[in-house]
Amino acid sequence: MAQIQWYPGHMAKAKREISDKLKVIDIVIELVDARAPYSSKNPMLNDIIKQKPRLIVLTKKDMADDTITQQWLSYYKQNNYYAMSVNLKNFKEYQQIIDQCRYILKEKMAKEQARGIKHRPIRAMVLGIPNVGKSTFINKLASRKATLTGNKPGVTKSQQIIRVAKDFELFDTPGVLWPKFDDERIAKNIALIGSIKQDILPLDDLFIYALNYLSHHYPELLQNRYQLMIDYSNENWLIDAFDHIAKLRKIKPIRGEIDYDRVMQLFFSEINNGTIGSLSWEDPSCVKD
Numbered sequence: 001m002a003q004i005q006w007y008p009g010h011m012a013k014a015k016r017e018i019s020d021k022l023k024v025i026d027i028v029i030e031l032v033d034a035r036a037p038y039s040s041k042n043p044m045l046n047d048i049i050k051q052k053p054r055l056i057v058l059t060k061k062d063m064a065d066d067t068i069t070q071q072w073l074s075y076y077k078q079n080n081y082y083a084m085s086v087n088l089k090n091f092k093e094y095q096q097i098i099d100q101c102r103y104i105l106k107e108k109m110a111k112e113q114a115r116g117i118k119h120r121p122i123r124a125m126v127l128g129i130p131n132v133g134k135s136t137f138i139n140k141l142a143s144r145k146a147t148l149t150g151n152k153p154g155v156t157k158s159q160q161i162i163r164v165a166k167d168f169e170l171f172d173t174p175g176v177l178w179p180k181f182d183d184e185r186i187a188k189n190i191a192l193i194g195s196i197k198q199d200i201l202p203l204d205d206l207f208i209y210a211l212n213y214l215s216h217h218y219p220e221l222l223q224n225r226y227q228l229m230i231d232y233s234n235e236n237w238l239i240d241a242f243d244h245i246a247k248l249r250k251i252k253p254i255r256g257e258i259d260y261d262r263v264m265q266l267f268f269s270e271i272n273n274g275t276i277g278s279l280s281w282e283d284p285s286c287v288k289d
């Protein structure tokens with residue numbers, strides 16, 4: 001799991017590097033996690049990329065709630081963004097990202113040709129916060145059919161551009177951006193999807209948040225995976241839930257006490273890797289700006 005500590009200097013550097021690359025690319029491929037597309041968005045992306053054409057890709061659609069993902073796609077369409085959802089582990093699906101970029105840039109490329117500019121490959125860069133699938137996407141394309149394209153005007157030596165299709169080039173390193181930190185709900189969501197370390201937050205708060213959310217939105221997942229149904233009229237519901245999961249998963253007590261940390265770690269990892277089932281942490285009604 002990719003995890004980075006962000007400091008103001010770190011953010012400024014990332015912003016500068018991306019701004020440099022923007023000068024030589026045609027389109028930004030912005031990856032967000034389909035389970036929390038708003039929370040996993042960089043807060044300054046619009047400022048950074050300005051009017052550059054952009055495709056928003058909701059990754060990990062196989063782990064998200066399909067109905068909510070459709071709501072997100074409609075939301076983006078209504079707001080005039082190009083967006084699509086993919087499972088990056090599926091070849092056909094990540095190839096469609098390239099097709100969609102071609103579609104978005106069709107007019108621009110045709111205009112260039114009409115002005116006599118020779119047909120040239122589209123050049124793209126991938127951006128996103130940690131753990132949204134940037135390396136997976138680039139590596140899959142790169143290992144399939146990539147050639148390094150050597151020196152290019154405006155591209156420094158440390159930046160490699162790879163040709164992944166006859167008409168498509170990509171920076172081989174993604175732009176890694178920071179998530180929003182200032183909103184507690186967002187911080188919890190990105191901890192649950194693995195984009196920040198879970199222990200940045202008080203773990204028991206995160207556990208209660210996740211348990212309450214699942215109990216209200218996906219009770220069937222708690223039921224199927226843990227045979228757990230929260231009864232809020234029972235004032236000990238939280239301890240009982242810990243106790244229940246510990247017993248079910250045979251987590252041994254330490255000096256007679258439930259090992260709360262192990263129960264929480266197990267729960268978070270089963271949520272994050274999709275073992276518990278497909279779910280989404282937010283729908284478009286959460287969007288504030």
Ligand code: G4P
Pocket residue numbers: 001002059060061062063086087088089128129130131132133134135136137
């Ligand atoms: P990053 O560069 O943006 O930080 O993310 P990275 O590609 O490292 O992906 C983070 C994790 O998410 C990886 O799992 C990767 O396999 C998984 N992943 C990316 N896209 C998808 C997707 O569309 N669906 C599913 N199910 N998983 C996806 P990992 O466990 O950290 O590594 P690995 O063992 O799978 O390689």
